[in-house]
Amino acid sequence: MGTAIQKNIRHFSASYLIKTVSDCFENIPDHRPNKSSIPFGNFPKSAFAVMHQKFDSLLGFDEERLEPTCCYNLEKLYHVKEGKVPSDTRMREVLDPIDPVEFKKPFKELFSIIQRNGALQGYTFNCGKLKDHYLLPIDGTGLFYSDTSRCADCCVKNEGKKNETYYHNIMGGCLAHPNRKTVIPLAPEAICRQDGSTKNDCEKAAIRRFLAQVKKDHPRLHLVILLDGLYADNPTVAMIKEFGWHYIIVAKDGNHVALIEAMNALYDQGEVHHHTVVDAPNKTTHKFRYANNVPLNLQDETEHVNVLDYIEIDKKGIQHFWCWITDIELTNDTVESVMRGGRCRWRIENETFNTLKNQGYQLEHSYGHGEKHLATNFAYLTFLAFLVDQIQELACPQFQQALNKPKKPTRKRLWRKITSFFLTLRIDSWGSLFRAISHGSKAQDIAFDSS
Ligand SMILES: [Zn+2]
Incomplete structure (x- = not known):
């Protein structure tokens, strides 16, 4: 396994993975009636950067986006063109109508990178007559609920009653292995009202859609499905x-x-x-x-x-x-x-949902509800950021070195480092960022100011 990965090491770098994601975003059709000066791809790329940098709100990102350092880094690291970063309000408006299917496409592209370059071999499950299968734990989890705002995707509790509330759930699945801590999430499936339906969605219906998508994306993958x-x-x-x-x-x-x-x-x-x-x-x-x-x-x-x-x-x-x-x-x-x-099976709860809710990602945070698909699209982008990070943790030496630098490494510490560098230093590449975290940066001291 090591050999196959080592030969193809550059494919597991943040720069290669995020370029792949950005190229997918470039193919999303521009639905705006009036094209503004901001290239359309800059909207999903900036939103992905919010999730990948683990900002806890769009407002927090909005306060930074016009800083020259932030613009520079968004262009260099996330391919946001010409440093034209959309405001939080405009980002919500433009992302809301995008078909969530568009945000599933990068999952397939990233998975094929893992598959082509030998990183799946460590996940094979052999048992009796089953050879070269993969374990796929799947489960649903809650995202958020509201008693005031509702979108087209919302499921509704107590419909028509005084205590009517609106909620979003999501179904996630990831390749997992008993001997590995890292997981490989596949494209999630929102548990939400389907187009034109007046009925709530449920986990049983969502799992059929989830499995059908897995079959379509990975027809030759031999799977063992793990469920509660x-x-x-x-x-x-x-x-x-x-x-x-x-x-x-x-x-x-x-x-x-x-x-x-x-x-x-x-x-x-x-x-x-x-x-x-x-x-x-x-x-x-x-x-x-x-x-x-x-x-x-x-x-x-x-x-x-x-x-x-x-x-x-x-x-x-x-x-x-x-x-x-x-x-x-x-x-x-x-x-x-x-x-x-x-x-x-617990890998989907512990290593995936728990990480996405409590380990730096903000899966339960409402970055914006919107009228159509905004909440769903933000949730998919959060999963996508997690997948990029998991691939690096699995097979990118630069990332692993930066993560494991302290005696007691934690992902949260690494995210904090990455974001602090992102906001304060001009960074030309992901490689230089990880080197700076691992070996120290050449950042200048802030001069003493006597005024
Ligand atoms: Zn909703």
């Missing part, structure tokens, strides 16, 4: 099979009574298998109980699934329980891999 208990049902299992993929889905006692009863019946008949693995170095015991071909529920034409009950006994003797359904054949040789794969 909400999706352990016949329609979702059938849908994943229809797309030609596999699944590991959480099952819960309360929601899957018939499944648990079927397992208990099989247990009584001696048809449930047991397997125990003792991990001596970590003083952890893994206990597996499994059966194949179990009816998922009591419906006549129900799906039959393989069920894995799992108990982890940690070094303090505390027991942790999980249960999954899967179509991967369970044997003593596969249960440990299925367990490790299934536990990767």
Whole structure:
């Protein structure tokens, strides 16, 4: 893996990745009836810079955008032409009507860079007969709600009642691996009212659109879909099979009574298998109980699934329980891999949503609601900034060196450094920025002023 990445190292640099994103933005049709002096591409490029620099508001960006240093850096680092940076108000007006599909396109381009240049190899999941598959945890999360402002994309709670409120959710998915902290987010899918619909959207409908988009963008990718208990049902299992993929889905006692009863019946008949693995170095015991071909529920034409009950006994003797359904054949040789794969589901919550909400990105912040798609477009841009950062963290040595410079590296510290340099120093390239963070800059001291 190292060799393939090392050969193609420049493709994982911020300059290459952001140029790729900028080129996609150049292809967005200009919808303005009166073309102003600001090139159209400068609007999405500036908005992307807001997310990538982790500004916590558009106003904060607006206060900086006319500073010569900021203009210079936006042109050099984000390809904002002629230093013509739009105001926050104009940015909202122009981004609002853009079809959110336009902001999904860069995800595919960035993914193909990862794929072409050998960085996907570290994410392969092999389990029994499955070779070279990838784990794709998927989940939905809330963005924000409002009881006053509403856009065309809003879902509505308590519609027509006094306490009517409006909200946006989003569905995200990322390639993940048990041994890797970095994730590779795919294009997200807004959980929002579809064009012309008077009904709210829901996670079940959004996941079909999400998976259809994944299939369209990556038809040859072999996937194992990881989902929480909400999706352990016949329609979702059938849908994943229809797309030609596999699944590991959480099952819960309360929601899957018939499944648990079927397992208990099989247990009584001696048809449930047991397997125990003792991990001596970590003083952890893994206990597996499994059966194949179990009816998922009591419906006549129900799906039959393989069920894995799992108990982890940690070094303090505390027991942790999980249960999954899967179509991967369970044997003593596969249960440990299925367990490790299934536990990767939390990567979408912890490594993705939590990072996007609490680790410098501002996914829950309303940069602007708009009348059409503004809120959705800002959310997609936030995911896009995260993807660019994740690719660098995965495979860009300059980024890794800057991130890991302190004894206790944190992404937040790196973002703070990047933004402070961005606002105060003229920067000609991403390479020079990361070198300055890693080795110190030649910034002049501020002279003592006696006046
Ligand atoms: Zn809305």
